[in-house]
Amino acid sequence: MAKRNDVEVTLQSLFKFEPEMKKWLLPQVKVKPFFGFYFHGFAKIADLIPDEIFYRLLVKDHYDIEIGFCMEMPEKIIAASNNRNSRKYAWIHGYDEGLKLLSTYQKMDKVVTVSKCNEERFRKETNGMIPVCCCHNLIDDHRVCTMGQELIPVMRGPELTFVVVGRLEPGKGVLRLIECCGRLKQEGEQFALWVIGDGEERKKLEKRADELGLGANVRFLGAQSNPYA
Template sequence: MKKRIVFVLNNLQYADGVAKVLVELCNFLDEKLFDITIIPIYRCDSNFIKLLKPHIHIQKTLGFYFRGLDKIVNALPIRFLYQKIVGGNYDIEVAFQYGLATRMIANSTNRNAKHYAWMHGYDEGLTLGKEYPKFDKVFCVSKFNEERLRRESDGTVNVDCCYNIIDESKILEASKDEISEDTSQKPIFVAVGRQTPEKGFLRLVDVVSRLKKDGYHFTLWLIGDGAEHQQLVDKVSGEKLEDTVKLLGIQSNPHKFTSRADVFICSSFSEGYSTACAEAILLGVPVISTAVSGAQEIIDDSQCGMVCQLDDASLYDALKHVLDNPEVISTWKKSLETTKLKFGAAARGERASSIFRDNK
């Protein structure tokens, strides 16, 4: 018989990175072995559902969200919410997102099911610390956070690691699209992500400005949008960096740019496990990352690139090292010809599938 699995999360929509991770996971799981249901508590984008394979069931709950709705819903008794939203007779119940989903599955009344939670970032201060020990297992998406949760919970949580699945075939195909950007000013650095404070793009531009003043020539492509976008525009203009920093905005296909870059940069102050870095690795592009969660794992597994400390000076030194030693890029890319296979769907998907297949 197929194992019946339910995944509960906040929203099923394009803007939610957790939803995209769930799509890759559910699409990978063998439909001959698993009967899969997804329950989004709030928004449920009908166009986003089309990304899922037809056999995957969607059970809508509210279907909308407005500011403060989560506070209203969270004020209701948790067992009542579980019965109304989840309820069904599942073999495996998965809280795939922090917050209400985690609280509900932690307080499940289904004694015959296995109960799992996914921690995509990190629950700073362990605000749901009383809930995690109730799960059969809590999965972090990086070994760094797995070890941190085990340590900070004093061993009371059964914790493990499961990396996110990335369908490299889609990425590789998308990377073939043409671009109109000038690629003559090398090396080309690229950074992709929400332009918000935790991503560190403003300080990355400061580092670039310093490098340019020191006489270095290169190009930086910044892809994305967000709360800091206008500040980035103003900073690039104010520092007269238009010939070096290219703000390319939101791109439906960032992979076509990343694949033509020499080095991918993660300048973040915090990450769970950078999917953008892993995607760059799959495209054969080495990574320079600040010492956020998962960064050292990415570099160790790929055997290329480097990790620097979180401060601006360390990020400057890392980029300067590449500019002073451009031959290192070729060495890194040579390593990636084989090591990038560790990041593919075949390797990481089998690990994820085994969690649900062998859950005794």
């Protein structure tokens, strides 16, 4: 991908930002964490702050383009922008079932999805009234394959092994996966599940795995700097 030296990007994370992630960013990307910490349920507390006030607290400079990435809180904050000269985008990483944020999308210049399927679905469900486009996730295949060759400090056994990588949050469906593993256990199957990642649901997932007697089957390996390996 060609590098643009005439573009400055400010990445403002609402909660935590791991310092080691900076090494993956280009020099023109400035990182400005807002809260800088997170605990279970904090997002619900932060959501009580009016979006207009949240925007004024978060955004101190004037930008040409403002993007609310992921879903819900970031989009609502950008929709409350008082910068009349900026273009505003809602970047949906997934899909907003039932279009709960429809009034938010109506304030955006464009909605961006990560799949053509979701682009067409959004266009159909909004009757084409809101501009939408698709931008696939950018993946460096060569780098992924190279990093995948690194050795890992975890040994796998002879049993069938599943692995899930991602943020441990409700939208990822890991709790449902744990429930499925409970059924496999009841049916006498020999298997292992590696859970790579961290997030607000981790303690809940660990507790449910214990309740289902999956202590010997499920391993929570936490966030990994190289999940590809």
